[in-house]
Amino acid sequence: MRRIYLDNAASTPVDPQVLEILTRTSLECYGNASSMHSDGTRAKELLEYARSGLASVVNCHPEELYFTSGGTEANNWALKGFCLANRSKGNHIIISSIEHDCILNSCRWLQKQGFIITIVPVDGFGITQPDILERAISDKTILVSVMHVNNELGTIQPIAEIGRIAHEKKVAFHTDACQSFGKIPLDAGELAADMISINAHKIYGPKGVGALFIRKGTDIEPLLHGGGQEQGIRSTTENIPGITAFVKAAEVCHSVQFEEQVRIDHLSGKLRDNLFRRFENVYFNGSPEHNIPGIVNFSFSGQEGQAIRLLLMLDEEGISVSAGSACSSNHEGSGGSHVLRAIGRDPVESRGAVRVSIGRYNTESDIEQFCDSLTRIMQKLNPIYSF
Amino acid sequence: MRRIYLDNAASTPVDPQVLEILTRTSLECYGNASSMHSDGTRAKELLEYARSGLASVVNCHPEELYFTSGGTEANNWALKGFCLANRSKGNHIIISSIEHDCILNSCRWLQKQGFIITIVPVDGFGITQPDILERAISDKTILVSVMHVNNELGTIQPIAEIGRIAHEKKVAFHTDACQSFGKIPLDAGELAADMISINAHKIYGPKGVGALFIRKGTDIEPLLHGGGQEQGIRSTTENIPGITAFVKAAEVCHSVQFEEQVRIDHLSGKLRDNLFRRFENVYFNGSPEHNIPGIVNFSFSGQEGQAIRLLLMLDEEGISVSAGSACSSNHEGSGGSHVLRAIGRDPVESRGAVRVSIGRYNTESDIEQFCDSLTRIMQKLNPIYSF
Numbered sequence: 018m019r020r021i022y023l024d025n026a027a028s029t030p031v032d033p034q035v036l037e038i039l040t041r042t043s044l045e046c047y048g049n050a051s052s053m054h055s056d057g058t059r060a061k062e063l064l065e066y067a068r069s070g071l072a073s074v075v076n077c078h079p080e081e082l083y084f085t086s087g088g089t090e091a092n093n094w095a096l097k098g099f100c101l102a103n104r105s106k107g108n109h110i111i112i113s114s115i116e117h118d119c120i121l122n123s124c125r126w127l128q129k130q131g132f133i134i135t136i137v138p139v140d141g142f143g144i145t146q147p148d149i150l151e152r153a154i155s156d157k158t159i160l161v162s163v164m165h166v167n168n169e170l171g172t173i174q175p176i177a178e179i180g181r182i183a184h185e186k187k188v189a190f191h192t193d194a195c196q197s198f199g200k201i202p203l204d205a206g207e208l209a210a211d212m213i214s215i216n217a218h219k220i221y222g223p224k225g226v227g228a229l230f231i232r233k234g235t236d237i238e239p240l241l242h243g244g245g246q247e248q249g250i251r252s253t254t255e256n257i258p259g260i261t262a263f264v265k266a267a268e269v270c271h272s273v274q275f276e277e278q279v280r281i282d283h284l285s286g287k288l289r290d291n292l293f294r295r296f297e298n299v300y301f302n303g304s305p306e307h308n309i310p311g312i313v314n315f316s317f318s319g320q321e322g323q324a325i326r327l328l329l330m331l332d333e334e335g336i337s338v339s340a341g342s343a344c345s346s347n348h349e350g351s352g353g354s355h356v357l358r359a360i361g362r363d364p365v366e367s368r369g370a371v372r373v374s375i376g377r378y379n380t381e382s383d384i385e386q387f388c389d390s391l392t393r394i395m396q397k398l399n400p401i402y403s404f
Numbered sequence: 405m406r407r408i409y410l411d412n413a414a415s416t417p418v419d420p421q422v423l424e425i426l427t428r429t430s431l432e433c434y435g436n437a438s439s440m441h442s443d444g445t446r447a448k449e450l451l452e453y454a455r456s457g458l459a460s461v462v463n464c465h466p467e468e469l470y471f472t473s474g475g476t477e478a479n480n481w482a483l484k485g486f487c488l489a490n491r492s493k494g495n496h497i498i499i500s501s502i503e504h505d506c507i508l509n510s511c512r513w514l515q516k517q518g519f520i521i522t523i524v525p526v527d528g529f530g531i532t533q534p535d536i537l538e539r540a541i542s543d544k545t546i547l548v549s550v551m552h553v554n555n556e557l558g559t560i561q562p563i564a565e566i567g568r569i570a571h572e573k574k575v576a577f578h579t580d581a582c583q584s585f586g587k588i589p590l591d592a593g594e595l596a597a598d599m600i601s602i603n604a605h606k607i608y609g610p611k612g613v614g615a616l617f618i619r620k621g622t623d624i625e626p627l628l629h630g631g632g633q634e635q636g637i638r639s640t641t642e643n644i645p646g647i648t649a650f651v652k653a654a655e656v657c658h659s660v661q662f663e664e665q666v667r668i669d670h671l672s673g674k675l676r677d678n679l680f681r682r683f684e685n686v687y688f689n690g691s692p693e694h695n696i697p698g699i700v701n702f703s704f705s706g707q708e709g710q711a712i713r714l715l716l717m718l719d720e721e722g723i724s725v726s727a728g729s730a731c732s733s734n735h736e737g738s739g740g741s742h743v744l745r746a747i748g749r750d751p752v753e754s755r756g757a758v759r760v761s762i763g764r765y766n767t768e769s770d771i772e773q774f775c776d777s778l779t780r781i782m783q784k785l786n787p788i789y790s791f
Contacts, residue, residue, distance in 0.1 A: 022443060027436035028641060036430055043423055043610065049414035053715060054724040056409060086473030086612060089630040089640035119630030119639055126629055218641060223430065225473060225612050225643030240627070242513055243476040243506030252506055253476035254415060254605060256612030259646075328440060337441035 020335045021383045025219070025376030026168055026196060026312055027339055032221035032266055032377075039223055039262035050255045051244060060257050067257075067264040074264075074271045075213070075230060077205040083229050083247045084260050088195035089119040091214035091229040094240040094251070095191045096123040099160055099212065100132055102238040103189070109157040111135045113145040113174070114359040115167050117193060121355070133157070142304035143172040143360045147179050154186045161190050166197035169341050169356040169372055170303035171312025173201070180209030189235065195219060195227070199270030201278065201309055211235045215267075217259070221377060222266030226259040277377060282310035284375050284384050289313055291388040296395065302357060302370050311375040321369020323398055328371065330397070334390040339372045407722045408770045412606070412763030413555055413583060413699055414726055419608035419653055419764075426610055426649035437642045438631060447644050454644075454651040461651075461658045462600070462617060464592040470616050470634045471647050475582035476506040478601035478616040481627040481638070482578045483510040486547055486599065487519055489625040490576075496544035498522045500532040500561070501746040502554050504580060508742075520544070529691035530559040530747045534566050541573045548577050553584035556728050556743040556759055557690035558699025560588070567596030576622065582606060582614070586657030588665065588696055598622045602654075604646070608764060609653030613646040664764060669697035671762050671771050676700055678775040683782065689744060689757055698762040708756020710785055715758065717784070721777040726759045 022030065031039075042063065048056030050064050065079065072079040085091045100110060110127065112120055114136050124134045135153045139145050145163050154161070161183040163174050176192050183190040191212040194203050199220035205213055212235065216227030229251075231237055243252025270277075292299045298318040316324070324340050331338055341354040352358060353367025362370075373387065409417065418426075429450065435443030437451050452466065459466040472478045487497060497514065499507055501523050511521045522540045526532050532550050541548070548570040550561050563579050570577035578599040581590050586607035592600055599622065603614035616638075618624055630639025657664075679686045685705040703711070711727050718725055728741040739745060740754025749757075760774065 020443065022435075024436070024439055024441065024443065027439050027444070028434060030434045031430045036427060039430070040423060040427055043418045043426070047415060047417045048409075048724070049411070052411055052414050052724065052726055053712070054411065054719040054726070056407065056411065056724045057414070086477070087640045087643075089628050090473070093628050093630070117630070118632065119628070122626075122629035122639070126626075223643075223645065224641060225646045239509075239513075241476050241480050241506070242509035243480070243504070245505065252509070253474045254611060256474075256610075258610065259612050325440070332441040337435070337439070337443045339439055339441070 018335050020337060021386055022337045023373045023375060023379065023383065023387060024337045024339045026171075026372065026374035028218050028224070029221045029376050030378060031223060032269055034269060035222055035262045035266045038265045039258050042258040042261045046257055050257060051246065060255070063257055063261060064255055067261045070264045071228065071267055074267045075203065075205045075215070076207070077230055078233065080248065081205070081230055081233060083231060083251045084255065085227045085229055085251065086225055087218070087227040088193065088214055088216035090240065091216065091227045092117065092119045092193050093123050094229055094237070095212040095214055096120065096160070096162060097127060098237040098240050099189060099191070099235070100127050101130070102236040103159045107157040107159040108132045109135065109155055109159065111137060111150060111153050111158060111161045113163045114138050115143060115170070115356045116162065116164055117168060117195070120162055120164070120193060139359050141361050142307070143167055143170040143302070143356070144304055144307055145174050145179065147175055147182055150179060151182045154183070154188055158186070158188045161188055163192060164196070165192050165194040165203065166201070166309045167356060168196045169354060170314050170360070171309045172304045173197070173307045173309055176210070177208060184209045197309060199267055199274070200311065202274070205230050217263035217266055220266050220270045222263045223259050226256060226263040228263070278310050281375050284379060284381065285310050285313050287381065288373060288375070288384050288388070291384070295388065295392055302360065302362070313373045313375070314370050316366060316370045317395070320399070321366045324369040324371055327394060327398065330394045331390060334394070336387055336390055339374070340368070340370060341372060405722050407724060408773055409724045410760045410762060410766065410770065410774060411724045411726045413759065413761035415605050415611070416608045416763050417765060418610060419656055421656060422609055422649045422653045425652045426645050429645040429648045433644055437644060438633065447642070450648060451642050451644055454648045457651045458615065458654055461654045462590065462592045462602070463594070464617055465620065467635065468592070468617055468620060470618060470638045471642065472614045472616055472638065473612055474605070474614040475580065475601050475603035477627065478603065478614045479504065479506045479580050480510050481616055481624070482599040482601055483507065483547070483549060484514060485624040485627050486576060486578070486622070487514050488517070489623040490546045494544040494546040495519045496522065496542055496546065498524060498537060498540050498545060498548045500550045501525050502530060502557070502743045503549065503551055504555060504582070507549055507551070507580060526746050528748050529694070530554055530557040530689070530743070531691055531694055532561050532566065534562055534569055537566060538569045541570070541575055545573070545575050548575055550579060551583070552579050552581040552590065553588070553696045554743060555583045556741060557701050557747070558696045559691045560584070560694045560696055563597065564595060571596045584696060586654055587661070587698065589661070592617050604650035604653055607653050607657045609650045610646050613643060613650040615650070665697050668762050671766060671768065672697050672700050674768065675760060675762070675771050675775070678771070682775065682779055689747065689749070700760045700762070701757050703753060703757045704782070707786070708753045711756040711758055714781060714785065717781045718777060721781070723774055723777055726761070727755070727757060728759060
């Protein structure tokens with residue numbers, strides 16, 4: 018039985034073209050990019066070629082891109098590295114209430130180092146309000162960090178405006194773009210962002226690779242100290258196979274972005290219509306207007322307590338979807354998803370959402386089969402209830 | 405022309421069996437190991453299976469192994485994570501003078517956070533003296549970190565004794581085993597070490613993967629905060645393809661370790677004999693008794709200034725060797741290698757060493773060709789001098 022994978026926001030299958038680059042580079046280019054001989058210089062050239070390729074996609078200078086081991090490292094580095102380097106300028110950081118755990122937990126660590134964190138709320142649709150954020154900025158504020166797209170709801174945050182506000186107030190701005198990069202436009206040249214985190218495994222690239230864009234002139238401390246790779250601020254032997262594969266994945270996503278956006282938006286619409294038509298107690302979490310195509314987060318009113326059971330029954334039918342984010346699925350206790358709490362859901366409701374995330378390899382038939390399976394399961398779970 | 409790669413201490417070619425695992429896992433197991441559905445649980449199972457495999461090789465409990473993005477992260481984490489978590493017990497750290505840059509620079513960062521670092525010297529052969537180290541321990545000392553095998557010289561450090569001394573004094577002991585793991589025995593069960601760093605790309609595994617052994621009961625802070633993977637102390641979506649490939653590489657190395665040790669030791673001996681016979685001004689850096697098979701570090705007396713030229717001429721003949729370590733080759737300024745300085749070489753001598761590192765894919769013929777090329781080059785460099 019072919020499984021139907023509808024959890025692309027958690028991680029994506031690897032694009033075969035990307036895997037080919039990964040394999041070929043592993044075989045042909047194993048030299049250490051810091052070595053002086055040809056095996057090293059070839060690796061170094063490939064690294065810089067990849068960096069230029071990614072710079073074209075992101076629209077920045079190649080030397081503003083630093084490769085990391087993924088989005089978590091990029092986010093940890095951006096927050097800790099920037100705040101520790103700029104401590105003399107102030108000790109106040111502002112984030113939104115729906116940031117990823119790696120931002121929240123980096124902030125908790127910074128709090129222990131003497132920083133003060135303000136968490137600004139989002140509205141009921143999961144959108145950060147720029148005017149509230151603006152009022153939170155004080156003369157002690159050194160950094161604002163708001164994600165581009167929320168991983169659970171798919172809501173697109175007004176980062177252009179937030180960046181502008183931060184810069185007007187002479188405050189640095191970081192955005193975690195791990196859930197948007199490769200799916201909707203992201204332009205470092207246009208955006209008033211000093212740091213942008215991106216990663217590979219959500220765009221059909223390899224796991225264990227990401228990057229942090231750091232605008233020229235931004236002071237940041239290393240998170241990984243060592244041999245002085247990546248212009249001296251991110252040490253470790255460069256993972257050339259992973260990096261070249263990441264950049265290939267980014268280039269492919271960039272080249273098909275518009276048509277994929279339209280196609281996936283159509284599939285998301287079909288899914289929402291179907292759910293709305295079939296289940297009278299369904300409600301959607303997120304924003305009807307400002308949502309990335311591909312993430313559909315919904316609950317069944319009065320039946321939120323059955324979400325995990327529903328998920329496992331879908332799994333038995335060969336369908337992979339998620340309740341909230343993958344990262345938090347095993348960890349969030351009785352309080353449920355902090356993102357759903359942030360949009361005003363109670364603890365029971367916050368454990369009761371289903372996140373379907375549609376990707377490049379999904380088809381109309383996947384959506385139909387998902388809706389049919391879900392209908393069967395809901396009938397089993399609620400035999401009295403008529404659909 | 406087939407190149408002769410004699411820089412295996414910098415990085416190794418990927419074992420084809422390892423690459424197959426990397427490719428297969430990338431294709432078949434792309435789920436996020438934190439997801440609750442079968443694609444996630446299968447990834448999680450594979451992760452734990454890999455962890456058990458590595459635990460058998462290292463001789464520890466699987467839950468004492470935490471996967472990282474490589475040796476640099478493992479070393480940064482061990483030092484910073486341990487020291488920050490144990491600050492209340494003391495603020496003194498002891499390391500040897502020949503540690504890798506990632507240890508040295510992590511210590512420099514810790515120094516800025518109020519820690520005091522003692523760097524104990526090594527003898528002229530590049531061996532840390534346990535009695536000197538013992539005298540450096542005070543009641544403020546919380547951590548001793550001495551590498552297992554030095555990456556430039558190949559010297560094996562007396563870590564069994566150092567670990568014993570540290571534990572007698574109730575001080576934690578960390579060893580960077582990135583250059584020894586998979587090549588000579590390393591047994592976490594026998595060794596009095598609380599933390600051990602290992603990595604993949606020096607044992608015919610993929611780049612971008614490593615692990616930190618943390619003995620049960622050791623207090624350590626996360627370096628990467630986030631979704632709470634790896635028992636809550638090392639967050640990021642797990643790189644299952646990289647991890648399974650790493651463990652395959654470790655298992656293969658473990659299974660052929662003894663015979664490879666003998667074979668490579670024979671090749672190293674042959675190289676040393678040849679150099680000694682052909683060049684009357686050659687001298688070796690390192691220890692004749694306590695050296696890992698495969699690393700031969702030598703210089704030509706009075707001609708140290710020509711090492712880089714020699715290296716590039718060897719490269720033109722299709723041979724890759726290194727001057728010092730790969731990481732430091734582009735960075736170390738006029739002072740030369742800090743390792744050679746530590747064994748008493750002057751600045752000129754410290755820039756003048758050649759490191760040949762022999763690996764699994766090298767043969768007798770590689771050593772012969774290397775010696776022949778070197779002879780030709782030395783004749784070109786010194787036409788008057790007779791060999």
